[in-house]
Amino acid sequence: MDLLEGLNESQKEAVTTTEGPVMVMAGAGSGKTRVLTTRISYIIDELGINPYNVLAVTFTNKAANEMKERIGKMLDMDTKWMWVSTFHSFCVRVLREDIKYLEGYKSGFQIIDDDEGAKIIKDIIKESNYEGKPKEILKYISKDKNKMDFKIHDFEVKMTYEYVYPKYNEFLLKNNLFDFDDLILKTIELFKKNPNVLEKYQNKFQYILVDEFQDTNTLQYDLMFMLAQRHHNLFVVGDDFQSIYSFRGAKIENINRLRKDFLETKLILLEKNYRSTTEILNLANDVIKKNPNQIKKTLRSNDVTGDMPTYYHAATSYDEVMFIIEKIKKYVELGDNYSDFAILYRANYISREFEDLLVKNKIPYQIFGGISFYSRKEIKDMIAYLRLLIYQEDNYSFRRVVNEPKRKIGAAIISKLDAISDERNISLFEAIDYYNGSGIGYHNLKDFKVIINTISAQLDNVKLPDLIDMILDNTGYRAMLDTSEDEDLERLENIKEFKSILSESEDFYEGTNKEKLDYLLQDLALRSDKNETENKNSVRLSTFHQAKGLEFKTVFMVAMENGIFPSDNIDFMNNFEMEEERRICYVGLTRAKRRLFLTNSAVRMRFGSTQCLAPSLFIQEMNHNLYENYNKGFANTIINKPTVSKPQVTTTTTSTPNTFKAGDKINHKAFGDGVVVATDGDNIKVAFKPEFGIKTLRASHPAIRRI
DNA sequence: CGCACTAGACTTTTT
DNA sequence: GTCTAGTGCG
Numbered sequence: 001m002d003l004l005e006g007l008n009e010s011q012k013e014a015v016t017t018t019e020g021p022v023m024v025m026a027g028a029g030s031g032k033t034r035v036l037t038t039r040i041s042y043i044i045d046e047l048g049i050n051p052y053n054v055l056a057v058t059f060t061n062k063a064a065n066e067m068k069e070r071i072g073k074m075l076d077m078d079t080k081w082m083w084v085s086t087f088h089s090f091c092v093r094v095l096r097e098d099i100k101y102l103e104g105y106k107s108g109f110q111i112i113d114d115d116e117g118a119k120i121i122k123d124i125i126k127e128s129n130y131e132g133k134p135k136e137i138l139k140y141i142s143k144d145k146n147k148m149d150f151k152i153h154d155f156e157v158k159m160t161y162e163y164v165y166p167k168y169n170e171f172l173l174k175n176n177l178f179d180f181d182d183l184i185l186k187t188i189e190l191f192k193k194n195p196n197v198l199e200k201y202q203n204k205f206q207y208i209l210v211d212e213f214q215d216t217n218t219l220q221y222d223l224m225f226m227l228a229q230r231h232h233n234l235f236v237v238g239d240d241f242q243s244i245y246s247f248r249g250a251k252i253e254n255i256n257r258l259r260k261d262f263l264e265t266k267l268i269l270l271e272k273n274y275r276s277t278t279e280i281l282n283l284a285n286d287v288i289k290k291n292p293n294q295i296k297k298t299l300r301s302n303d304v305t306g307d308m309p310t311y312y313h314a315a316t317s318y319d320e321v322m323f324i325i326e327k328i329k330k331y332v333e334l335g336d337n338y339s340d341f342a343i344l345y346r347a348n349y350i351s352r353e354f355e356d357l358l359v360k361n362k363i364p365y366q367i368f369g370g371i372s373f374y375s376r377k378e379i380k381d382m383i384a385y386l387r388l389l390i391y392q393e394d395n396y397s398f399r400r401v402v403n404e405p406k407r408k409i410g411a412a413i414i415s416k417l418d419a420i421s422d423e424r425n426i427s428l429f430e431a432i433d434y435y436n437g438s439g440i441g442y443h444n445l446k447d448f449k450v451i452i453n454t455i456s457a458q459l460d461n462v463k464l465p466d467l468i469d470m471i472l473d474n475t476g477y478r479a480m481l482d483t484s485e486d487e488d489l490e491r492l493e494n495i496k497e498f499k500s501i502l503s504e505s506e507d508f509y510e511g512t513n514k515e516k517l518d519y520l521l522q523d524l525a526l527r528s529d530k531n532e533t534e535n536k537n538s539v540r541l542s543t544f545h546q547a548k549g550l551e552f553k554t555v556f557m558v559a560m561e562n563g564i565f566p567s568d569n570i571d572f573m574n575n576f577e578m579e580e581e582r583r584i585c586y587v588g589l590t591r592a593k594r595r596l597f598l599t600n601s602a603v604r605m606r607f608g609s610t611q612c613l614a615p616s617l618f619i620q621e622m623n624h625n626l627y628e629n630y631n632k633g634f635a636n637t638i639i640n641k642p643t644v645s646k647p648q649v650t651t652t653t654t655s656t657p658n659t660f661k662a663g664d665k666i667n668h669k670a671f672g673d674g675v676v677v678a679t680d681g682d683n684i685k686v687a688f689k690p691e692f693g694i695k696t697l698r699a700s701h702p703a704i705r706r707i
Numbered sequence: 708c709g710c711a712c713t714a715g716a717c718t719t720t721t722t
Numbered sequence: 723g724t725c726t727a728g729t730g731c732g
Contacts, residue, residue, distance in 0.1 A: 063721080114722095181722090348717095352723090543718085545721090565718095570718085
């Protein structure tokens with residue numbers, strides 16, 4: 001099979017320029033993943049390089065898995081153990097192997113998520129005289145670990161941060177825990193302190209590929225640059241137009257930094273878009289060209305034309321949602337699937353009013369995001385039990401489940417255990433042997449140890465999922481969930497799902513059950529599956545951020561109002577922040593394949609009160625010839641006068657009695673022209689255009705005028 | 708320890 | 723308006 005078949009010239013160049021540093025700026029929908037996977041296949045197949053000498057990193061598990069799958073298909077080989085992974089799992093793999101060279105650290109470490117990190121900080125704060133929000137402190141710690149510039153203006157917060165930070169790190173070290181940032185940070189530290197270890201990997205990875213390069217932060221850049229020192233075959237793909245994660249430390253400057261660090265870096269542009277119609281691309285190009293400081297590229301379409309993008313300015317958010325629902329219904333009737341549609345917004349809270357009406361209109365939908373499967377309490381508990389089976393010295397997991405389900409093992413018993421473990425320098429689990437006491441809690445504690453040891457002794461005699469049943473039955477966890485309440489049933493359902501994950505790992509991993517569990521538990525910590533597959537044929541609701549990398553036949557960009565998008569949490573005068581918002585807009589626009597709708601509303605309930613927000617700056621700055629204005633009369637007025645639109649009312653209506661009668665023609669600021677059909681005191685019923693229907697209004701309302 | 712009440716938030720979040 | 727985290731009481 002010819003790997004290069006069907007590629008355009010720039011794509012071919014990106015695939016075959018294998019030697020030396022290469023930077024590919026790949027516009028949205030330009031076949032980036034295809035180039036990446038074909039290039040890896042090419043390196044293996046054409047250059048005859050061993051797959052294990054290639055390293056490819058991405059940001060999400062999904063992207064990594066997709067790459068493996070595609071390479072596997074192209075080369076008809078098993079790619080399971082190739083070094084194609086996220087930054088974080090790459091680091092875990094390195095640390096697993098070589099952490100012994102880093103003083104104070106040992107293998108078998110556990111990876112904690114943000115929630116657990118915040119909990120640790122909460123405990124540290126509690127034992128001090130300081131005050132502060134754990135999440136906020138953790139945010140600053142993370143910023144510091146990622147070498148981000150930041151200032152803490154609040155004196156109290158700063159003091160707490162300075163107190164907590166070292167204590168937090170001590171806690172992690174003592175309990176053999178790594179937070180996400182540490183994985184990368186400690187890998188770099190390992191390499192810096194042990195040049196021979198670094199050299200091993202430098203020699204190993206003859207070809208290095210980095211996906212979504214515009215989203216790399218300083219640490220990730222440093223890591224990859226380090227590894228590429230020996231062979232210089234560093235290939236990065238990205239799109240500066242789609243850099244939308246600077247708040248997480250992503251440094252768009254890395255693009256220029258690489259070109260300075262490796263002066264011979266070859267730049268290749270992929271500008272041919274295979275996704276969207278010409279009309280959609282014209283609008284996207286129009287938006288993004290307002291950002292200065294960019295690598296100039298213009299997406300050219302595949303010469304597919306379609307409908308003009310539509311801008312719909314609704315009178316109320318209800319009307320906005322109904323406009324979208326009508327469109328979905330119409331196109332589904334014409335043969336589209338629900339999964340062809342995406343409703344995209346800037347902030348999660350926007351989804352609510354869409355959900356209500358989608359339910360009422362029986363349109364299946366799916367929200368992308370939400371709570372991760374692995375951050376559910378019952379799953380974390382199961383993981384802690386499993387860890388305790390293979391790492392009995394894991395005090396962190398011990399504390400989590402020793403009293404879960406409740407066994408009357410309270411703070412008093414734990415602090416006694418703490419004392420014993422400190423005194424004898426043993427784990428809490430071991431300290432149980434030296435604990436003397438009486439009462440229910442005491443006996444339960446002794447029993448707890450027996451239960452864990454009994455299951456642990458059976459470890460290699462059973463199948464992995466059976467371990468869960470043994471835990472559930474012997475620890476009383478199943479009995480705890482046996483109330484037949486919905487919440488309990490859901491938890492049991494989740495545990496069942498977790499069992500099937502264990503079942504799959506049975507075949508995936510190699511070695512003894514202990515070894516399999518060991519690998520699995522570390523892998524799990526880096527997964528954040530957000531039960532995606534449940535409802536396949538459904539409308540997708542998502543933030544712009546989460547929609548990155550996806551495409552839909554029809555895209556609705558909703559709540560396009562100043563304050564929501566661009567968000568009023570950014571400084572409109574700050575060019576850097578405004579440019580990032582504009583890139584978010586660009587990401588949204590370029591998700592659409594065939595149809596694009598931009599919508600907003602004159603009136604919206606937000607945070608418990610009714611607010612009137614002006615149309616998004618991004619709509620105002622769009623070239624009006626590039627989209628169709630659905631609701632011309634009103635929307636144009638606003639667009640041309642982005643400031644406050646003066647009510648076009650001539651009569652002073654404050655105290656004038658209702659002089660309208662059925663049959664009178666009126667104009668409403670939001671609903672356009674209409675006919676009065678009934679009156680009732682100061683209220684009038686008016687029939688507007690079909691999309692608005694019949695409304696009951698106050699006759700004296702300033703938005704109404706007689707025509 | 709668990710429930711009930713209240714105060715406060717309410718941008719994005721690949722790992 | 724609605725959800726969550728934190729406090730306080732039984």
